[in-house]
Amino acid sequence: MAEHREETLFFQTLRRALGHPPNAARPAGDLFPAEPSAEERRLLARVSGRSEREREELVSRLAAAARPLHLEVQALDDLAAARDAVLRLVAEKSPEWGGEKQLVAWSHPLIESLGLAEPLARQGIPLHLTRPVDPALDAAAADEERRRQRSRIAASFIGITAADFCLAETATVVLRNRPGEPRSVALLPSIHVALVPRSRILADMKELFALLRWEERFRTEGLSNYLSFISGPSKTADIEATMVHGAHGPREMVVFLVPG
Amino acid sequence: MDTVTLFVPCLMDAFRPEAAEAVVAVFKRLGFAVHCPAEQTCCGQPAFNAGYRNEARTAARRFLRLFGDAEAICCPSGSCVAMVRHHVPALFDGEPDWRALALRTAARTFEFTEYLVDVLGRDDLGASFPGRVTYHDSCHLLRGLGVREQPRRLLRRVRGLELVEMKNPDCCCGFGGAFSVKYPDISTALVADKVEWIRESGAEAVVGADLGCLLHIEGALRRKGLGVRALHIAQVLAGGR
Amino acid sequence: MSAIRTDRYVEEARRGIADPVLRRALAGLQERFGRGTAEAYRRLPEGPGLRQTAHAIREKAIAHLDILLERLARRIRENGGEVFFAATAEEAVAHCAGIARRLGVKIAVKGKSMVTEEIGLNAALAAHGVEVVETDLGEYIVQLAGETPSHIIAPAIHKTRNEIADLFAQHLGIPRTTDPPRLTHAARRALREKFLAADMGISGVNLACAETGHISTVSNEGNIRMATTLARVHVAFMGMERIVARLDEYEIILRLLCRGASVQDIGTYVSFIGGPRRPGESDGPEEFHLVVVDNGRSRMLADPRFREMLCCIRCAACLNVCPVYGRIGGHAYGFAYSGPVGAVVTPLLTGIRRGRDLCLGETLCGACKDACSMDIDLPRMLLELRAILAEGDPGWGVEPSGGLERQVWKLWEGLVSRPALYERALQAGAVLQRLLPRTPAGWIRRLPPPFSGWTKSRDFPPVAAEPFRRRFAKRRKEADRG
Numbered sequence: 001m002a003e004h005r006e007e008t009l010f011f012q013t014l015r016r017a018l019g020h021p022p023n024a025a026r027p028a029g030d031l032f033p034a035e036p037s038a039e040e041r042r043l044l045a046r047v048s049g050r051s052e053r054e055r056e057e058l059v060s061r062l063a064a065a066a067r068p069l070h071l072e073v074q075a076l077d078d079l080a081a082a083r084d085a086v087l088r089l090v091a092e093k094s095p096e097w098g099g100e101k102q103l104v105a106w107s108h109p110l111i112e113s114l115g116l117a118e119p120l121a122r123q124g125i126p127l128h129l130t131r132p133v134d135p136a137l138d139a140a141a142a143d144e145e146r147r148r149q150r151s152r153i154a155a156s157f158i159g160i161t162a163a164d165f166c167l168a169e170t171a172t173v174v175l176r177n178r179p180g181e182p183r184s185v186a187l188l189p190s191i192h193v194a195l196v197p198r199s200r201i202l203a204d205m206k207e208l209f210a211l212l213r214w215e216e217r218f219r220t221e222g223l224s225n226y227l228s229f230i231s232g233p234s235k236t237a238d239i240e241a242t243m244v245h246g247a248h249g250p251r252e253m254v255v256f257l258v259p260g
Numbered sequence: 261m262d263t264v265t266l267f268v269p270c271l272m273d274a275f276r277p278e279a280a281e282a283v284v285a286v287f288k289r290l291g292f293a294v295h296c297p298a299e300q301t302c303c304g305q306p307a308f309n310a311g312y313r314n315e316a317r318t319a320a321r322r323f324l325r326l327f328g329d330a331e332a333i334c335c336p337s338g339s340c341v342a343m344v345r346h347h348v349p350a351l352f353d354g355e356p357d358w359r360a361l362a363l364r365t366a367a368r369t370f371e372f373t374e375y376l377v378d379v380l381g382r383d384d385l386g387a388s389f390p391g392r393v394t395y396h397d398s399c400h401l402l403r404g405l406g407v408r409e410q411p412r413r414l415l416r417r418v419r420g421l422e423l424v425e426m427k428n429p430d431c432c433c434g435f436g437g438a439f440s441v442k443y444p445d446i447s448t449a450l451v452a453d454k455v456e457w458i459r460e461s462g463a464e465a466v467v468g469a470d471l472g473c474l475l476h477i478e479g480a481l482r483r484k485g486l487g488v489r490a491l492h493i494a495q496v497l498a499g500g501r
Numbered sequence: 502m503s504a505i506r507t508d509r510y511v512e513e514a515r516r517g518i519a520d521p522v523l524r525r526a527l528a529g530l531q532e533r534f535g536r537g538t539a540e541a542y543r544r545l546p547e548g549p550g551l552r553q554t555a556h557a558i559r560e561k562a563i564a565h566l567d568i569l570l571e572r573l574a575r576r577i578r579e580n581g582g583e584v585f586f587a588a589t590a591e592e593a594v595a596h597c598a599g600i601a602r603r604l605g606v607k608i609a610v611k612g613k614s615m616v617t618e619e620i621g622l623n624a625a626l627a628a629h630g631v632e633v634v635e636t637d638l639g640e641y642i643v644q645l646a647g648e649t650p651s652h653i654i655a656p657a658i659h660k661t662r663n664e665i666a667d668l669f670a671q672h673l674g675i676p677r678t679t680d681p682p683r684l685t686h687a688a689r690r691a692l693r694e695k696f697l698a699a700d701m702g703i704s705g706v707n708l709a710c711a712e713t714g715h716i717s718t719v720s721n722e723g724n725i726r727m728a729t730t731l732a733r734v735h736v737a738f739m740g741m742e743r744i745v746a747r748l749d750e751y752e753i754i755l756r757l758l759c760r761g762a763s764v765q766d767i768g769t770y771v772s773f774i775g776g777p778r779r780p781g782e783s784d785g786p787e788e789f790h791l792v793v794v795d796n797g798r799s800r801m802l803a804d805p806r807f808r809e810m811l812c813c814i815r816c817a818a819c820l821n822v823c824p825v826y827g828r829i830g831g832h833a834y835g836f837a838y839s840g841p842v843g844a845v846v847t848p849l850l851t852g853i854r855r856g857r858d859l860c861l862g863e864t865l866c867g868a869c870k871d872a873c874s875m876d877i878d879l880p881r882m883l884l885e886l887r888a889i890l891a892e893g894d895p896g897w898g899v900e901p902s903g904g905l906e907r908q909v910w911k912l913w914e915g916l917v918s919r920p921a922l923y924e925r926a927l928q929a930g931a932v933l934q935r936l937l938p939r940t941p942a943g944w945i946r947r948l949p950p951p952f953s954g955w956t957k958s959r960d961f962p963p964v965a966a967e968p969f970r971r972r973f974a975k976r977r978k979e980a981d982r983g
Contacts, residue, residue, distance in 0.1 A: 010588055037749070209752055213747075234722055236639075274964050274965060275965060403870070431824055432824040
């Protein structure tokens with residue numbers, strides 16, 4: 001039921017404009033089906049039946065789509081190679097806003113399994129892990145914890161996330177929002193590194209939406225309250241149509257494909 | 261003998277009768293008998309575009325009465341045919357008998373180049389025309405009727421004619437009927453670019469299939485003192501053997 | 502409501518035409534995007550016919566708008582967000598100002614949103630002491646210059662790098678540079694401070710999905726992600742029509758949106774937002790508010806002639822092909838929306854009589870219809886608006902046109918109905934034109950008002966001494982005799 005007078009009037013006007021009785025909410029009919037369509041069944045079958053060779057094709061499509069977007073994609077054989085690739089980035093790049101080299105990463109099993117903490121510690125480079133905010137904290141303490149995390153994220157020149165999915169057709173990394181996996185890690189640092197397990201590469205958004213709508217293990221979490229599609233570094237062409245990377249978000253983005 | 265009924269655009273009748281005569285000549289060469297109802301005036305498009313639908317309806321009714329019985333109606337103007345095909349039936353949404361007549365008439369009304377190429381299957385009319393020409397796509401012919409290739413095919417088969425494409429041949433020339441008079445600054449800005457593109461193409465003549473655009477373009481060419489001619493495609497296709 | 506200056510179309514158009522920098526920028530824009538978009542539609546796996554599919558999806562959504570909006574609102578509320586339905590621009594801005602007051606907001610960062618331009622949000626918040634910072638680079642430039650956007654997607658298309666260099670040197674205190682990467686970086690630095698300091702983030706909504714209860718935003722710069730992530734409260738504004746039922750439908754509309762807007766397969770950042778941050782999350786806004794705006798849309802919805810306009814997703818593809826927009830620029834349209842979409846939507850939102858020149862000042866060339874990502878028949882609606890102007894429409898508060906114009910068309914009606922009279926009028930014209938100044942070839946150099954506009958820049962063709970129908974009839978008679 002409408003909670004406010006404005007809302008009641010709004011819907012009355014709306015229904016009248018549509019030629020329906022102004023006060024009766026209409027049934028949804030088949031607007032929101034409870035079963036996948038034939039097309040969606042086909043998509044689901046395609047995803048679940050995808051062969052190793054077809055997956056490899058997706059990887060090359062991903063790489064091809066990424067190139068014009070200024071998005072670097074590296075296919076790595078194992079986690080050690082991924083760790084080395086991150087360390088190489090750390091060594092080669094310098095912080096955009098000055099200051100010390102610092103990294104921030106989600107507290108995520110895949111990222112933690114890279115074993116970055118130890119080699120970075122040896123170089124004296126801080127690696128911040130973004131832990132969930134403890135629900136037991138009172139409001140003031142929770143706010144303080146959020147502020148602390150945010151300042152660390154803002155101070156880091158590289159942010160590491162682990163993608164839920166990756167869409168080959170458009171070179172898109174898909175992130176769902178969860179405690180301990182703040183979205184600003186993919187936003188405030190100048191370089192965004194996204195780890196993508198190969199099994200999470202899909203062809204396109206159609207496949208993804210079919211999974212999110214109908215596949216039990218993804219459906220429960222759904223889109224989460226903040227689903228991000230990220231296809232390359234931030235960019236703008238607002239000054240005389242000249243393309244510049246690094247408008248507000250990361251100016252560089254790297255995808256590391258890892259086994260699993 | 262095959263017969264075609266000629267629907268002459270009012271602008272052509274008044275301002276470029278020789279183009280209509282060229283249409284007749286083309287059909288004669290193809291062995292057609294040409295009918296041309298003497299009472300015809302206008303299909304109603306100017307009033308319709310200005311929003312005066314009652315007045316447009318009066319003209320459209322006359323048009324339908326005069327042409328309703330014809331077997332094949334040919335008109336050397338994309339915008340007049342778009343009017344007959346799309347807008348006249350819609351004008352009679354509330355009058356089923358007139359609407360039915362409008363739809364029947366619409367189904368038998370063809371633009372000149374479309375009629376030659378798509379209906380008659382002819383593209384070589386044995387014409388010759390020495391010189392380099394460029395073709396201007398008129399908006400209603402191109403986007404209203406989807407005719408892009410037919411006039412070009414016809415032109416390519418003309419002896420001695422070299423067809424060159426100008427930049428943006430499908431960009432509006434800025435005529436727009438009453439628009440050209442009511443909003444002269446905008447209309448002028450459009451035709452100035454068109455004229456520039458024509459000049460750049462190096463063509464000696466610009467050819468089109470809608471007289472409104474052609475008179476507009478020619479008016480600008482003449483004011484600029486450029487020696488490029490503006491010709492209706494029929495005038496080219498009627499060019500001597 | 503933001504200021505309405507649709508009655509200045511003619512003079513503003515003249516000003517745009519006279520601006521060579523603007524003309525060059527617009528030509529470049531149309532060159533890049535106009536043809537590119539058409540090509541992008543052709544390359545779709547489903548073919549360009551996907552536009553028709555999208556149109557059907559949008560029409561279905563509009564026909565079930567009440568159901569979809571109820572579902573969206575219910576979902577967002579279940580997720581801890583707030584939804585407010587605003588009948589007017591005033592209600593919408595007052596609601597947002599109320600939130601700002603309650604939370605003591607000092608700085609609001611804003612992502613590009615056409616509906617907030619429409620309702621005049623910035624001025625209203627400024628009046629409440631809130632500093633509103635536009636964060637899309639183009640909008641930021643335009644805001645620093647004290648101007649309004651002139652293109653839906655490329656708001657600062659009318660500014661040169663030299664002007665931007667001056668603006669930035671003056672406002673950001675940087676050494677003057679005309680280098681786009683350096684200018685962009687200066688704005689990046691200045692705006693990063695604003696993002697980190699802001700209490701409120703404001704965004705528009707590109708498209709909502711009713712089934713899942715999410716709004717979505719699309720940007721290349723990442724400014725909308727910043728604005729919707731870092732501030733304590735996020736307020737999103739959406740025109741009430743910006744919704745589809747399901748994700749599979751959403752996917753089709755999104756692909757066309759990105760192609761129509763900027764010839765991209767997908768925008769760099771597409772975000773789905775379903776509510777505020779959840780317990781345990783360390784970022785994201787504490788409060789999420791969605792403001793759904795009617796502000797005249799329900800009138801379009803109720804009129805079958807204009808309901809189709811609600812299918813529009815403001816991708817701006819029509820601007821990138823419109824020959825008139827390409828010459829006069831966006832400011833001439835006198836309101837938030839420019840180009841063909843503005844020519845239809847602005848009169849409907851702000852007054853048809855007042856926006857008369859927007860309805861009449863187009864050539865009906867049809868390029869917009871072919872470019873429209875949602876396959877909307879804009880020329881048809883321009884013709885409907887013209888009919889309303891001529892014949893009047895009490896529902897839209899428009900009186901029939903009177904005076905000279907009506908008499909001219911009555912006279913025309915009389916002439917085309919009487920062929921003999923019509924022919925005599927042509928004869929009279931052929932005689933009278935001799936009184937006018939003419940070129941050696943007989944073309945008319947100067948026409949009297951109200952036709953004088955033509956001959957300002959073009960010669961006018963002379964009426965033939967003998968029109969075709971008379972020639973034809975004469976020849977027929979000769980043939981019959983001979």
